[in-house]
Amino acid sequence: MPESPAPATIIGGAVSPYVRKVLAVCALKRVPVTIDPIIPFFGNERFEAVSPLRRVPVLIDDRVTLSDSAVICQYLEERYPDPPLWPTDVADRARARWLEAFAATRMSDVIMWRVFNEAVIKPGIWGRPRDVEEVERAVTGELPPVLDYLEGVAPADGFAFGPLSIADLSVAVLFRNLAWSRVTLDPARWPRTRGWVERTVAGSPLGPLTALADRLVRLSPAAQREAYAAAGLPVTTDSMGGSTPRRGPMTV
Structure with missing residues (x-):
């Protein structure tokens, strides 16, 4: 069982x-x-x-x-x-692993570290002014090739490999952090990517989780x-949170 x-x-x-x-x-x-x-x-x-x-x-x-x-x-x-949440077919399963890895590496490097870190984390956590020009360089120079690649692999409808999979979740989940960074994407340039992300958020628990995060x-x-x-997510009575921010050992 x-x-x-x-x-x-x-x-x-x-x-x-x-x-x-x-x-x-x-x-x-x-x-x-x-x-x-x-x-x-x-x-x-x-x-x-x-x-x-x-x-x-x-x-x-x-x-x-x-x-x-x-x-x-x-x-x-x-x-x-x-x-x-991984496809049954061996080739599709490998492709899903690749999309999860792409989201965790290049997508995250651009969206989370080049854009969100500069626009939100740096002023919000470290009290340092955001570098608007650095954000603009990332949005105009580094982000478009990432989105161009996704546009080439995004499904015209539904999800990447039939049923909802880890690939859909891994890619779609990053885009809300772009919105919080006040970045608006051109829907005419990347329509398949936009549709894929919207379907994934609407058709999975990412929908209510994104609404919660917006609050x-x-x-x-x-x-x-x-x-x-x-929101129905019970919190621990004890916390591992501290009162002072500290950087981790990784470069990014």
């Missing part, structure tokens, strides 16, 4: 696309979660013990403690294979915990 999902604690807030991705997979696989919605870079010493790179998300359940969204999602897929970006940390509970 299939294993009944065990409760899991997810550390990290839904403003992070990687946390939203893991929460979406948990919802699809009916894994009950409690969330410790720490603000990025604000983890305490206990957080560093479970996430040596000081990154979210972290999953803690009755068997493992894991960081990195791709590793967490693969674990959830293997432990709870229903519904499957969170306007709230204080204390009010954010209340917003999670109101």
Whole structure:
């Protein structure tokens, strides 16, 4: 018989696309979660013990403690294979892994570090002025080739490989962080990509998670915990969040 999902604690807030991705997979696989919605870079010493790179998300359940969204999602897929989020066909499964890797590497490098970091994280976390010219260089120079590639692989309708898969979630989840960076994409230039992202968000748990995150970006940390509970995501009574932001050991 299939294993009944065990409760899991997810550390990290839904403003992070990687946390939203893991929460979406948990919802699809009916894994009950409690969330410790720490603000990025604000983890305490206990957080560093479970996430040596000081990154979210972290999953803690009755068997493992894991960081990195791709590793967490693969674990959830293997432990709870229903519904499957990787394609059955071996070639499609490899393509899905590639799209997940592309989202985690080049897409994230441009969207999260070149744009979102400069436009939102730097002023919001570190209290430093955003470099508007740097954001513009990334949006006009680095982002278009990423979107051109996606336009070439985006499905005309539905999802990338038939049923909803990890590839759809991994790509679509990053785009809301562009919107929070006040970046508007040309719908006429990348219509297939836009349609793919919109269908994925509307047709998966990313929809309500994105709506929740839209509220969170306007709230204080204390009010954010209340917003999670109101959205049906119970929060932990104890937190691994600290009071002072600290950079992780990675360059980006």
